Amino acid sequence: MQPENVRTVGERLVEGLAARGVEVVFGIPGVHTVELYRGLSGSPVRHVTARHEQGCAFMADGYARASDKPGVAFVITGPGLTNALTGMAQARADSIPMLVISGVNRRSVQGFGLGWLHELPEQAAIVRALCPTRQISEPSDVGPALDWAFGLLTTGRPGPVHLEVPTDVMPMPCEPLAPPAPALARQMPPEAQLAAAATKLNAAKTVVILAGGGASRTDGVLTALAERLNAPVIQTVNARGLMHGHDLCVPASPSLDACRALAVQADQVLAIGTEFGPTDYDMYGVAPYPKLPGMIRIDVSSEQLGKVDAEAKLLGDAGAVMAALLPRLSPKTGNGAALAAGARTAARAAMGELDARLPQRLEMVEAIRTALPGALIVGDSTQPIYAGNLYYDHDVPGGWFNAATGYGALGFGPGAAVGAAIAQPQRQVVCLIGDGGLQFSPGELRTAVDERAQVTFLVWNNAGFREIADAMRGANTEVIGCTPSPLRLEPFAAACDLPFTSIPMEPEVLVWALQQPCEGPRLIEIRVTV
Ligand SMILES: Cc1ncc(C[n+]2csc(CCOP(=O)(O)OP(=O)(O)O)c2C)c(N)n1
Numbered sequence: 001m002q003p004e005n006v007r008t009v010g011e012r013l014v015e016g017l018a019a020r021g022v023e024v025v026f027g028i029p030g031v032h033t034v035e036l037y038r039g040l041s042g043s044p045v046r047h048v049t050a051r052h053e054q055g056c057a058f059m060a061d062g063y064a065r066a067s068d069k070p071g072v073a074f075v076i077t078g079p080g081l082t083n084a085l086t087g088m089a090q091a092r093a094d095s096i097p098m099l100v101i102s103g104v105n106r107r108s109v110q111g112f113g114l115g116w117l118h119e120l121p122e123q124a125a126i127v128r129a130l131c132p133t134r135q136i137s138e139p140s141d142v143g144p145a146l147d148w149a150f151g152l153l154t155t156g157r158p159g160p161v162h163l164e165v166p167t168d169v170m171p172m173p174c175e176p177l178a179p180p181a182p183a184l185a186r187q188m189p190p191e192a193q194l195a196a197a198a199t200k201l202n203a204a205k206t207v208v209i210l211a212g213g214g215a216s217r218t219d220g221v222l223t224a225l226a227e228r229l230n231a232p233v234i235q236t237v238n239a240r241g242l243m244h245g246h247d248l249c250v251p252a253s254p255s256l257d258a259c260r261a262l263a264v265q266a267d268q269v270l271a272i273g274t275e276f277g278p279t280d281y282d283m284y285g286v287a288p289y290p291k292l293p294g295m296i297r298i299d300v301s302s303e304q305l306g307k308v309d310a311e312a313k314l315l316g317d318a319g320a321v322m323a324a325l326l327p328r329l330s331p332k333t334g335n336g337a338a339l340a341a342g343a344r345t346a347a348r349a350a351m352g353e354l355d356a357r358l359p360q361r362l363e364m365v366e367a368i369r370t371a372l373p374g375a376l377i378v379g380d381s382t383q384p385i386y387a388g389n390l391y392y393d394h395d396v397p398g399g400w401f402n403a404a405t406g407y408g409a410l411g412f413g414p415g416a417a418v419g420a421a422i423a424q425p426q427r428q429v430v431c432l433i434g435d436g437g438l439q440f441s442p443g444e445l446r447t448a449v450d451e452r453a454q455v456t457f458l459v460w461n462n463a464g465f466r467e468i469a470d471a472m473r474g475a476n477t478e479v480i481g482c483t484p485s486p487l488r489l490e491p492f493a494a495a496c497d498l499p500f501t502s503i504p505m506e507p508e509v510l511v512w513a514l515q516q517p518c519e520g521p522r523l524i525e526i527r528v529t530v
């Protein structure tokens, strides 16, 4: 025990988090992190206990997406951290700010392989391949390490950041921390570059906008910019929900021929906060993206801007750069709305041509929006989510996200949905997940019960890894390994203390089921028949 008024490194770390606006941490404690938990006692920071560290990271991810603040996870040395790595990698792929704080073995034994509890040969080296990591190797490091981490979390391309605290440092006495460093100024492109980009946009007859996840918090200014330029806005998965129902909105995968054709016919493409990743731009690996006319890119990351060629590159926060461009742009007349309408019709029609079952799956997704307007839809990697990723006009910016693109970690849904519900307790959250994905993270449904999180777990039960089975059939190979037996969901729900309903795959019935009032989480099974 420490004397009364002496606080430890672990306790100061929690104080430092609170001072930086952290309200919730998602964690699983162990003997290596006891001091962090001593710090939580009496602090304003709430702790949510996940059932697996992968769930901690997925919760931090969902929380960050729904709150626009970094998500924070506490995990133990070794297995706690390796369990969290998948969630950290998912956050890296989708540019989600996440701080993971773990223990590490005492300084004097690191690297010797003596068989200490939770020992990894090179813990930091494993993490460093994925994201920035720093060790707090003495008490005076706590404040500077937090300033370093929050600097990374709040500027440039967001992503995961890791801090590790050796078990011998965690309980050391630690002086009070200095106040947090002031927030770093966000980067803006020089005036001359903004003016040159505006000149190009003004000279173009037709402009098409490609919006990515980096634009997901810019609904108002994006709408104003698109209207000024009379430009259709094609949206990647992480941009969905922007400009819902707008004439210029094309809520369809840039992969689709209809979207490719729309982009190619423009005089000028403006790409905002998008990395041109293949899961958005060449979903089916059909052909590389065609060269786009006169491309201007806006991105917060110089690394990203370095990767894909463009005639003009504006480095800065998407919303701020758009706001700076707007007064320099003259209004355009033209047929933007007609072009967008044509692309929407063609994209929807193309889904039926790709697979006759896709439109039915999309109708089920749209039934969620009908039943629960303004809900967040957090997806796993399952058939109706693929359909929505191809075409779906969600009604909340940033309110459609899932693990079917980018890193694509099956089992993401439950944790991410709980994190999102904790960030936005006033909203309905729907976790749309397959029977296979559910069995990756069943424990986190019980976390939802503990937290009384307002999540509907909507389980698409087709008794197996159906999309993978289809892929094997498509590749003319025997289907092997694709029929893990599904959980019997009624007793499973009962074991979790979740209200349960089972429905057929009919949109009207789904609307009815979702509209039944329910305080706290519940489980609805969709019995899939096609
Ligand atoms: C961690 C991880 N392991 C494996 C996969 C490969 N995978 C993608 S979808 C899928 C099947 C998912 O089955 P289910 O959740 O039932 O969805 P369905 O395709 O049946 O709708 C698998 C195994 C993955 N994406 N992530």
Ligand SMILES: [Mg+2]
Pocket (backbone or CB within 6 Å): 434, 435, 436, 460, 461, 462, 463, 464, 465, 466
């Ligand atoms: Mg399935």
